[in-house]
Amino acid sequence: MLLAILKATFFLPWCLTLPVPPAADLKGWDFVKDYFQRFFMTKKESSPLTQGEQIRFLQQFFRLNVTGLLDKQTLAVLRQPRCGVPDAAYYSVSPERLKWDEDTLTYRIINYPYGLKTSTVKDIMRAAVSIWSSVTPLVFEQVDDRDADIKISFWALGINLFLVATHELGHALGLYHSGNPNSIMYPTYEYKDPRTFHLSLEDIRRIQHLYGRKEA
Incomplete structure (x- = not known):
C-alpha cells in the first residue's frame, strides 16, 4: 500500500x-477547531479533546508556551502557510x-x-x-x-x-x-x-x- x-x-x-493557507474567514476558537480537525484528525473521527486541551496540544506540538489559551503567538503560528500533509501521525508512538x-x-x-x-x-x-x-x-x-x-x-x-x-x-x-x-x-x-x-x-x-x- x-x-x-x-x-x-x-x-x-x-x-x-x-502550502495550505489556514481558513481566513474563521476566527478564534472556530479557527482552532477547524485547524485541529483538518490537520490532526482523520475525516472519520471527531476530537475527544476540549477546547483548552486542543489548544494545549497544538502549543505542545509547535513547542510554544503551553497555556491552553489562544494567545497571539499561538494564533500567529497557526495562521502561517503550511504543508497540506496532516499531522495525525503525531499521535503514533513511532x-x-x-x-x-x-x-x-x-x-x-x-x-x-x-x-x-x-x-x-x-x-x-x-x-x-x-x-x-x-x-x-x-x-x-x-x-x-x-x-x-x-x-x-x-x-x-x-x-x-x-x-x-x-x-x-x-x-x-x-x-x-x-x-x-x-x-x-x-x-x-x-x-x-x-x-x-x-x-x-x-x-x-x-x-x-x-x-x-x-x-x-
Missing part, C-alpha cells in the same frame, strides 16, 4: 506538498512511515514551473535529493523517458522551491512532520538560506532510523 502512495505523483509545491525497500530511487519531473529555466529546476531538484542522500545510503536517479518511483509535477510557484522540495522529499521517503522549528519537516514554511541549509540533527536521526547511515 505504501509503495502505491509513494509512486503516485506528488506536486511541488501543491498537493501533499500543498511517527516514521514505512520505508522504501530499495536504496536506489528514481524520480521524474513531469512538468516545469513557469518562469524558471528547465536547467535551474533540475539543479534545484538535484540539490534537494542530495540533502537526503548525503546522510543515508539512498541514491537518486533522474529519469526522463520512463516510469519513476517519485513523480514530480508543478502547479504554481510561490514558495522557495529548494526548501519545499526537500520537505516533500522527506515525506516521500517516509517522514512525517516534526514539531521542531529547526527541522525541515516542520509543517509551516519558514525561509532558510538554501546556500547554507543543512538538515537538523533530528532530521538526520529520523531519516537514518529508516535507511541507516551513509557508508564512508
Whole structure:
C-alpha cells in the first residue's frame, strides 16, 4: 500500500506538498477547531479533546508556551502557510512511515514551473535529493523517458522551491512532520538560506532510523 502512495505523483509545491493557507474567514476558537480537525484528525473521527486541551496540544506540538489559551503567538503560528500533509501521525508512538525497500530511487519531473529555466529546476531538484542522500545510503536517479518511483509535477510557484522540495522529499521517503522549528519537516514554511541549509540533527536521526547511515 505504501509503495502505491509513494509512486503516485506528488506536486511541488501543491498537493501533499500543498502550502495550505489556514481558513481566513474563521476566527478564534472556530479557527482552532477547524485547524485541529483538518490537520490532526482523520475525516472519520471527531476530537475527544476540549477546547483548552486542543489548544494545549497544538502549543505542545509547535513547542510554544503551553497555556491552553489562544494567545497571539499561538494564533500567529497557526495562521502561517503550511504543508497540506496532516499531522495525525503525531499521535503514533513511532511517527516514521514505512520505508522504501530499495536504496536506489528514481524520480521524474513531469512538468516545469513557469518562469524558471528547465536547467535551474533540475539543479534545484538535484540539490534537494542530495540533502537526503548525503546522510543515508539512498541514491537518486533522474529519469526522463520512463516510469519513476517519485513523480514530480508543478502547479504554481510561490514558495522557495529548494526548501519545499526537500520537505516533500522527506515525506516521500517516509517522514512525517516534526514539531521542531529547526527541522525541515516542520509543517509551516519558514525561509532558510538554501546556500547554507543543512538538515537538523533530528532530521538526520529520523531519516537514518529508516535507511541507516551513509557508508564512508
